[in-house]
Amino acid sequence: MTSSFIVAIDGPAASGKGTLARRLAATLGFAHLDTGALYRAVGLTLLRAGHAPDDTQAAIAAAQGLDAATVLPLMNDPALRQDAVAVAASKVSVVPEVRAALLDFQRNFANHPPGGAKGAVLDGRDVGTVVCPGAPAKLYVTADVEVRARRRLSELRNTGAEAIYEAVLEDMKVRDARDSQRAVAPLKPAVDAFLLDTSMMDAEQAFVAATDFIRSRPAFPGFL
Ligand SMILES: Nc1ncnc2c1ncn2[C@@H]1O[C@H](COP(=O)(O)OP(=O)(O)OP(=O)(O)O)[C@@H](O)[C@H]1O
Numbered sequence: 001m002t003s004s005f006i007v008a009i010d011g012p013a014a015s016g017k018g019t020l021a022r023r024l025a026a027t028l029g030f031a032h033l034d035t036g037a038l039y040r041a042v043g044l045t046l047l048r049a050g051h052a053p054d055d056t057q058a059a060i061a062a063a064q065g066l067d068a069a070t071v072l073p074l075m076n077d078p079a080l081r082q083d084a085v086a087v088a089a090s091k092v093s094v095v096p097e098v099r100a101a102l103l104d105f106q107r108n109f110a111n112h113p114p115g116g117a118k119g120a121v122l123d124g125r126d127v128g129t130v131v132c133p134g135a136p137a138k139l140y141v142t143a144d145v146e147v148r149a150r151r152r153l154s155e156l157r158n159t160g161a162e163a164i165y166e167a168v169l170e171d172m173k174v175r176d177a178r179d180s181q182r183a184v185a186p187l188k189p190a191v192d193a194f195l196l197d198t199s200m201m202d203a204e205q206a207f208v209a210a211t212d213f214i215r216s217r218p219a220f221p222g223f224l
């Protein structure tokens with residue numbers, strides 16, 4: 001059976017979309033897919049094979065070689081969260097063939113959520129615009145780049161990594177520019193997305209604003 005209970009969440013790095021998506025999925029009883037992890041899995045596969053992240057042919061081969069059996073163990077690999085892998089993900093994600101290779105997996109997850117879940121929450125950069133343009137609830141989560149850089153900095157430091165604010169901020173600006181200026185599926189809000197700026201909100205306030213929005217959507221009767 002195809003599910004139509006899809007929540008699409010997009011936004012730039014460290015805007016809080018993953019935190020929000022996980023909590024929404026748990027509250028709604030929906031399955032959750034972090035679509036960025038798929039691009040990171042391609043980037044990590046490439047780096048582990050000794051290729052440069054801008055090696056287009058190797059990136060296409062890595063993306064086309066991923067299937068449910070290979071991608072699921074990678075999704076839980078701590079190496080996926082490394083900064084070098086984020087940069088590699090952002091580089092491979094400009095390649096149209098890489099995006100095409102990951103599209104079916106994402107759409108299949110959204111339309112046939114695993115584990116008998118009634119619906120799915122997907123977060124990424126193009127979920128509301130390309131992957132699930134018909135999703136009945138779309139959110140675009142953002143925050144000022146300085147706020148996002150501070151969040152990422154404390155996240156990195158909490159894992160024991162050495163990180164410098166200026167470097168994190170610069171990396172974030174470069175990644176934002178690459179993600180929003182690429183030709184295929186650039187980062188942008190869907191025209192019908194609810195815009196949620198979390199610059200002045202903590203995660204709890206962002207969750208309340210998001211649930212208020214979803215509750216207002218006629219396609220989600222009685223879920224919240
Ligand atoms: N509203 C918020 N206020 C303050 N901190 C937050 C908020 N939402 C999330 N965070 C924290 O900011 C960091 C980044 O959040 P999160 O991983 O959810 O962002 P993201 O948009 O999914 O990032 P990415 O796309 O890079 O994976 C985490 O440490 C998280 O705990």
Ligand SMILES: Nc1ccn([C@@H]2O[C@H](COP(=O)(O)O)[C@@H](O)[C@H]2O)c(=O)n1
Pocket residue numbers: 013014035036037039040086089090091093123124125126127175179
């Ligand atoms: N739908 C998506 C999701 C992610 N990307 C690219 O992957 C990079 C890493 O994503 P995170 O969410 O884990 O930070 C991101 O910078 C994008 O380049 C994408 O293109 N489409």
